[in-house]
Amino acid sequence: MADQKIYQASTTAPVNIAVVKYWGKRDAKLNLPTNSSISVTLSQADLRTHTTAACSASFPTSDSLLLNSSPQDVTGARTQACFRELRSLRAALEASDSSLPKLSALPLKIVSENNFPTAAGLASSAAGFAALVRAIANLYDLSSSPTELSRIARQGSGSACRSLFGGYVAWQMGTKDDGSDSLAVEVAPASHWPTMRALILVASAKQKKVSSTSGMQTTVATSELFQRRAEVVVPKHMEEMEKAIKEKDFEAFGKLRLFWFGVKWNISLTWSSDVSWAAVGVVEDINRKAGKIVAAYTFDAGPNAVIYYEEANTDIVAGVVKGALGSVSGWESQDIKAQASDVL
Ligand code: 2P0
Numbered sequence: 072m073a074d075q076k077i078y079q080a081s082t083t084a085p086v087n088i089a090v091v092k093y094w095g096k097r098d099a100k101l102n103l104p105t106n107s108s109i110s111v112t113l114s115q116a117d118l119r120t121h122t123t124a125a126c127s128a129s130f131p132t133s134d135s136l137l138l139n140s141s142p143q144d145v146t147g148a149r150t151q152a153c154f155r156e157l158r159s160l161r162a163a164l165e166a167s168d169s170s171l172p173k174l175s176a177l178p179l180k181i182v183s184e185n186n187f188p189t190a191a192g193l194a195s196s197a198a199g200f201a202a203l204v205r206a207i208a209n210l211y212d213l214s215s216s217p218t219e220l221s222r223i224a225r226q227g228s229g230s231a232c233r234s235l236f237g238g239y240v241a242w243q244m245g246t247k248d249d250g251s252d253s254l255a256v257e258v259a260p261a262s263h264w265p266t267m268r269a270l271i272l273v274a275s276a277k278q279k280k281v282s283s284t285s286g287m288q289t290t291v292a293t294s295e296l297f298q299r300r301a302e303v304v305v306p307k308h309m310e311e312m313e314k315a316i317k318e319k320d321f322e323a324f325g326k327l328r329l330f331w332f333g334v335k336w337n338i339s340l341t342w343s344s345d346v347s348w349a350a351v352g353v354v355e356d357i358n359r360k361a362g363k364i365v366a367a368y369t370f371d372a373g374p375n376a377v378i379y380y381e382e383a384n385t386d387i388v389a390g391v392v393k394g395a396l397g398s399v400s401g402w403e404s405q406d407i408k409a410q411a412s413d414v415l
Pocket residue numbers: 088089091092093094102108196197227228229230231283284331370371372
């Protein structure tokens with residue numbers, strides 16, 4: 072009788088919030104970006120995906136994925152690309168060592184849980200695909216480095232490549248057509264600047280109406296500024312942001328307008344809300360009163376605000392934000408406080 076054993080491995084992956092944003096694809100199939108980006112990885116105690124990958128000849132013949140107990144479609148090109156790449160790395164191992172069980176030929180069963188709202192602009196696809204790729208890599212006993220795995224996770228969701236690392240992470244856009252040099256690398260570990268904090272204000276935990284992919288496509292199709300951003304602005308911001316992180320210079324970090332650059336444009340109307348603008352106003356007030364930048368706001372593809380600050384300024388940032396926004400209706404949940412963190 073064939074081996075009916077169930078092989079399995081579990082892992083967790085964190086959420087990351089970009090401080091130089093990925094926006095636009097030069098290749099939608101491979102998720103190759105039009106610009107490089109940098110993010111801060113948030114602590115997994117607050118925001119993470121936990122994933123178990125299992126395979127067995129006793130499973131139904133097709134691959135499956137459960138997210139927060141709901142079956143997901145795994146036939147999409149992105150998930151298929153991740154499965155295919157990981158299976159082919161495992162198949163190469165099996166070819167080189169005939170004593171290894173032939174896991175690459177077995178159906179996969181993936182079970183994932185988020186401890187935060189899915190698809191509400193809280194980078195759930197980043198944590199989701201990073202956890203999926205790492206769980207399968209562990210199951211297959213691959214010795215791939217986080218950077219090697221980032222090439223695969225990127226094909227699931229662009230920002231996922233950055234969630235393979237903790238701390239401060241750059242996704243280098245690369246120049247090759249096959250995407251082999253579009254990879255994530257560490258800029259600095261969390262321990263380099265451990266006082267960085269993020270306050271996440273959940274304006275809406277509902278699933279967003281516009282996906283990041285279609286938002287990006289709209290931007291590329293309609294914005295006259297887009298090309299200049301990709302070619303001139305971002306390369307400069309990448310350099311300045313890496314320097315700000317290396318020198319732990321919060322003012323420089325905050326000055327780099329963490330604002331997602333398209334938020335003022337048309338499509339942002341679908342994503343941002345009055346409460347998002349209230350958060351912007353409060354942060355600007357805090358900085359005015361402090362006489363310097365002690366808080367930096369940012370938004371991704373959703374109305375939730377993320378406010379970065381340093382631990383020493385907790386009272387004048389997190390305390391004031393909570394007090395000021397407590398009276399603004401529309402915040403669906405209280406804040407989620409997170410710190411820059413390493414991947415466990
Ligand atoms: C980022 N965002 O750098 C940017 C900033 C949102 C705003 O990457 O189409 O889910 O799956 O590659 O990674 C969110 O988009 O997009 C994102 P896909 P993804 O974090």
